[in-house]
Amino acid sequence: MVEILSAAGMRAREAAAIAGGAVTGLALMERAGAEVVAAIFEVWPELGPDLARDPAAEPRRAAVLCGPGNNGGDGFVVARLLHDLGWRVEVFLLGDPARLPPDARRNHDLWAARGPVRPYLDAGAAGAFALDPALWREDSLLVDALFGIGLTRPLRAGLAAARLSRDTEFRLPQGAPRGQVAGCRVVAVDIPSGLCADTGRVLRAPDLPTDWAPFTADLTVTFHAPKIGHLTAEGPAHCGRLVVRPIGL
Numbered sequence: 576m577v578e579i580l581s582a583a584g585m586r587a588r589e590a591a592a593i594a595g596g597a598v599t600g601l602a603l604m605e606r607a608g609a610e611v612v613a614a615i616f617e618v619w620p621e622l623g624p625d626l627a628r629d630p631a632a633e634p635r636r637a638a639v640l641c642g643p644g645n646n647g648g649d650g651f652v653v654a655r656l657l658h659d660l661g662w663r664v665e666v667f668l669l670g671d672p673a674r675l676p677p678d679a680r681r682n683h684d685l686w687a688a689r690g691p692v693r694p695y696l697d698a699g700a701a702g703a704f705a706l707d708p709a710l711w712r713e714d715s716l717l718v719d720a721l722f723g724i725g726l727t728r729p730l731r732a733g734l735a736a737a738r739l740s741r742d743t744e745f746r747l748p749q750g751a752p753r754g755q756v757a758g759c760r761v762v763a764v765d766i767p768s769g770l771c772a773d774t775g776r777v778l779r780a781p782d783l784p785t786d787w788a789p790f791t792a793d794l795t796v797t798f799h800a801p802k803i804g805h806l807t808a809e810g811p812a813h814c815g816r817l818v819v820r821p822i823g824l
């Protein structure tokens with residue numbers, strides 16, 4: 576019988592493991608990020624690090640969108656691991672680094688030692704992946720680590736996510752499937768951002784454009800067990816292939 580968890584159920588598992596001294600939040604975050612990267616190369620072996628690549632070849636590219644919480648923390652881990660495998664990674668942060676929770680801040684700092692953290696709000700104006708889809712080939716990645724199971728309030732229009740998602744869709748080649756991001760592969764960390772982990776519905780405030788939708792991920796990597804929101808309402812349409820990876824809970 577597959578266990579399906581609510582957000583609270585997942586938090587309880589994590590809290591019990593941490594309280595019991597079995598693991599730290601930071602270790603869980605590192606495992607989560609590592610499992611996202613492992614799942615990427617398992618689902619898409621053609622992107623795998625072990626393939627002998629012509630050293631003169633263009634490095635593969637990824638853009639990682641990090642949010643203000645621990646989902647963003649997972650994103651910083653993914654960025655660091657891809658970078659250390661030779662990928663050219665751009666990281667955008669929605670929010671103030673000083674307000675990141677401790678584990679996410681630690682991984683922010685580990686990434687910042689490798690490359691810049693660009694303000695996400697500029698992404699719609701200056702970010703390569705938003706303005707220059709030609710940079711994104713089919714072997715590039717967009718990693719959605721904006722919000723995970725902690726999305727508690729409806730998303731408001733002012734959030735760059737609305738602008739980014741719609742901007743990017745407006746730049747898609749003719750006939751491209753809606754929600755795809757300029758031809759690259761979209762990986763959602765834990766759950767596509769904007770979806771409620773308990774209902775699968777988009778948490779939208781009245782001012783959020785009605786046609787705004789979360790990224791349509793090609794791959795969603797969640798941890799320990801599927802959440803209700805992956806399997807209900809708008810969840811399945813936005814998750815793409817759902818992969819559940821253990822993080823030792």
Ligand SMILES: NC(=O)C1=CN([C@@H]2O[C@H](COP(=O)(O)OP(=O)(O)OC[C@H]3O[C@@H](n4cnc5c(N)ncnc54)[C@H](OP(=O)(O)O)[C@@H]3O)[C@@H](O)[C@H]2O)[C@H](O)CC1
Nearest residue numbers: 600603607643644645646722723724725727728729730765
């Ligand atoms: N040890 C662990 O907990 C692990 C967690 N993992 C990953 O962490 C996320 C859950 O992280 P959490 O920080 O609880 O939540 P999120 O990152 O999903 O988002 C919370 C932040 O987002 C802000 N928020 C919420 N709603 C909105 C909104 N509508 N607009 C803007 N900002 C919003 C929220 O702000 P608050 O004011 O509500 O605090 C938070 O700042 C989980 O999904 C995993 O990815 C690890 O994987 C394992 C260890």
Ligand SMILES: [K+]
Nearest residue numbers: 719722766768
């Ligand atoms: K996410």
